Amino acid sequence: MVIYCGKSNNNPYYIKEADLNIKSIQELAYFIYNFAILISNSFITKNLILYIDNSLKLPRLASDINEMFNKKANLTDILTHILANSNFYNDEEIGQFRMRLVRLLSLPEEDYILRAGDKLFQLRKYEKAISQYSKISKGNDLALMRLAFCYAKLQFYENAANYLGELYRRTRDIDILRETYYCLKLNGTVDRIYEYDMNINETILADWEYDIVSRIIKVRKSDEMKEIEDIFLMGSSYIKDNVQSRIKIWKEKYRFIG
Numbered sequence: 001m002v003i004y005c006g007k008s009n010n011n012p013y014y015i016k017e018a019d020l021n022i023k024s025i026q027e028l029a030y031f032i033y034n035f036a037i038l039i040s041n042s043f044i045t046k047n048l049i050l051y052i053d054n055s056l057k058l059p060r061l062a063s064d065i066n067e068m069f070n071k072k073a074n075l076t077d078i079l080t081h082i083l084a085n086s087n088f089y090n091d092e093e094i095g096q097f098r099m100r101l102v103r104l105l106s107l108p109e110e111d112y113i114l115r116a117g118d119k120l121f122q123l124r125k126y127e128k129a130i131s132q133y134s135k136i137s138k139g140n141d142l143a144l145m146r147l148a149f150c151y152a153k154l155q156f157y158e159n160a161a162n163y164l165g166e167l168y169r170r171t172r173d174i175d176i177l178r179e180t181y182y183c184l185k186l187n188g189t190v191d192r193i194y195e196y197d198m199n200i201n202e203t204i205l206a207d208w209e210y211d212i213v214s215r216i217i218k219v220r221k222s223d224e225m226k227e228i229e230d231i232f233l234m235g236s237s238y239i240k241d242n243v244q245s246r247i248k249i250w251k252e253k254y255r256f257i258g
Contacts, residue, residue: 013051019125025056029086032079036101037116044069044078061085076101110136117146126150141167157187165196181208
């Protein structure tokens with residue numbers, strides 16, 4: 001995250017809730033505004049207050065937060081005060097944030113945890129997202145699906161297949177079984193598909209194999225693949241500097257293309 005609209009420094013502050021470093025009051029405000037679902041009552045600490053004071057050079061704001069912290073002020077009030085002093089959000093946006101935070105805090109626990117996991121997934125913090133989804137996976141189909149996606153993103157395809165297989169046993173949704181097969185294919189253990197359904201026949205498997213080929217062709221025709229091909233036309237020195245980064249991006253988009 002890089003948002004330098006005002007004072008910034010080379011001494012980052014680590015936000016453990018999202019595994020992120022911030023370097024300015026604007027970055028802190030952006031995190032609070034967009035990822036409030038990840039913020040717990042332990043977010044405001046003496047270390048954060050000292051960081052705002054000493055590193056961001058905002059002693060008055062630090063003093064205000066310290067006073068509110070010592071008086072055990074409502075977390076919503078403290079977060080709103082930070083936003084109001086960030087020079088990043090206007091009054092209307094801050095009002096919307098307060099209402100949104102009130103709605104979030106009123107959610108049932110499972111919904112709150114699911115949304116927290118989704119935000120972490122959005123940040124590509126898949127290990128932390130897994131930690132959230134695992135809290136509710138025993139009774140929540142969406143959490144099982146999200147766990148599978150997280151493990152697929154991490155290229156732990158056996159784990160992904162296990163969660164998808166469990167979800168199939170609960171839902172009997174053939175589309176879920178198909179995704180299970182894809183993960184087993186990537187893991188090199190396609191015969192395990194019969195553990196989940198002994199009635200899968202060769203016709204179904206042939207259709208799934210065809211779909212896998214179609215997905216691969218779709219990736220090869222993507223703009224990213226064309227860009228890689230264009231790089232090769234630029235010569236060896238250009239290839240060395242650019243192709244690996246492009247391939248990395250391409251691999252990310254390959255996973256679970258539907």
